[in-house]
Amino acid sequence: MKKQTEINNTEKAGWLLLIGIVLIGANLRVPITSVGTLMSFIREDLAISNAVAGLVTTLPLIAFAVLSPFAPKIANRIGMQWTIGLSMIFLIIGIAIRSITGIGFLFIGTLLIGLAISIGNVLIPGIIKMNFPYRIGVMTGIYAVFMNIFGALGSGLSVPLASVGNMGWQGALGIWGILAIIALIVWLPQLRKQQGGVSKATRQPKQKTKLWRSPLAWSVTLFMGGQSLVFYTLIAWMPDMLNTIGYNAGSAGWMVFLMQAAIIPTTFVVPVIAEKLKNQVGLAIATALLFMTGFAGLLFGSMVLVPLWAVCLGIAGGSGFSLSMIFFTLRTKDGKEAVELSGMAQSFGYMLAAVGPVFAGVLYDIGSGWTLPLIFLILISIVILIAGIISGKEGTIAERAKIVA
Template structure:
């Protein structure tokens, strides 16, 4: 094995360790929401704010991450974010409501860095294997999200750790990732001044309709994901399922997403247009929510599985759009920052809105109606984001969106 191959292999292992930390601290929250409410007396609206706070942190920091990484280098930026994540996980588990929210905000800021920079690193260091590497990265992230969901109640009640201990234990995973990343600082790459500019005029993604399609597609699929991990266990419990079983349904949701997370980027990279994939993802969400609304154990299992498959495919497709709709690493980083900034502001609405709707109506009917409307919007956005085109520089005399048809996609 050559030195370069060995270095790239070690780098990708480090990337996977970051991926393991990007969802597990969040998905472990949903199954213990009931325990938190009982222990703290917080309302559903306030509990929904916990997930919303994480997403707001994503949205605020995401557009700033590319500039920070240009100054510090991607490697050092990720190491700092892992340290902040470790602190956030610890603080969130301290015995006070203030610590619960402060720790959540800190881990949200830290995870935002990884969300933006991991897809950028894949495009930079594995340019000929973007689809495969994105698939592995997405699958690994969803695997640990599933593990965190499934173990939340057993850790809290079976192992007598309580909900605070069940959330704090994921700090161990962060420490492992932090230790693994420290040697990567030897290979730190800091772009020279001006080297991030592509040839030709600089692209203003905020004036690109194609970039907005990708951004909103990212936002709506994130909306579904965070609503699911926050409230799906409570919805299933309200339909008669035990708390532990509802937690394992969250495990199922994440587990079935793994094949879709892995295969979708590989397939997407081979297609000129990804519109058919986007349509199938929207259909999966829609049918899944219909089956959940109908109730019953079998329909709930099938519906949860469809939602999980659609969620895995939707996320990895959104991440692929950062590479497929741009030409350079810097454009990809800026697209990632823009999509995750605006996208997570959209996603942030979901958990708190659903908690508020439930508090006001004492039922989940209105929330289902909201989900169906979002599925229809998602299908339209997928049609726009999936077109065979690159974002390009907008003419100075016009603020109109521009996109060009690529000769090929990578």
């Protein structure tokens, strides 16, 4: 009887952890994706330029780049569960501040949101590898699916929500704080756990992995950064791109929703397939080619085919993100190293990604149109192709280093 009770408690704890991971994942994109379709309202209300407006999307990426290397160190000190719990508190505060009218509040709140999200971005792959070592592909797919479902809802619902009563863009952004509060409440039982996750792993004898000198680690970083740059640039500017060819704000928002809807099944299927394959080179090549097809379609195609290009970009984005997450686990020997690679890749990767929205805005201002920004994104797709081929080859960082040696 006692043994059965222990089994039931273990199963209950497992389900609580799974639901907690899902809800944390649900909060890792929606505070950012909800901004893109409201950008024209924010720009008009606050009287700011395209380049300055691009900072609303770029600031979180800068925060990702700055905090990502420190996330494992913070988790080592206070425990992985407490680190994620505190990040949810900062996320709630950031969403509340951003919803107050004024440029200063907008940027301060956005920065806090970026710092909070960076914790989850870095630590979730490690939590999955440590707690679900035999279900990495499925678990990566599950949390990525919910991340992108809510990311898509953020894009699709923002304009309609802003039109409800007196909500405006401030209310449409602030309402997502409710989701963060729910995630925090569900995560609270994890704070009672003694296991520190990363901290426990660091108590074991250390074998230094030279990530910073590893070509494979840098390839994973470039792949992560390239696909992130593409995604956040599209979230920031795709509505405006579509406005120039005849789409109104609402319709453009739903095209971004369609793109993110195409991401959703991909983010579940790709990790499951990738885990079973000997290598992921073919998946990486397909991802880059779909990106190129989508951008070429937006550059040269007609308005009628925009839904097709949106789907191509969505499938590529889902595949690119999922491969990045699965590379953190498949190319490392344990959960500790997975978190370290995640921190490195997301730090330098998001630093690269932070260039995207602002640089695209600058290119738009220079060329008075979206031709130059789309050519820039096609070039980034070539970088994704090369980095993906290297990252997709079989072997962990340590194993590949031995082969080279």
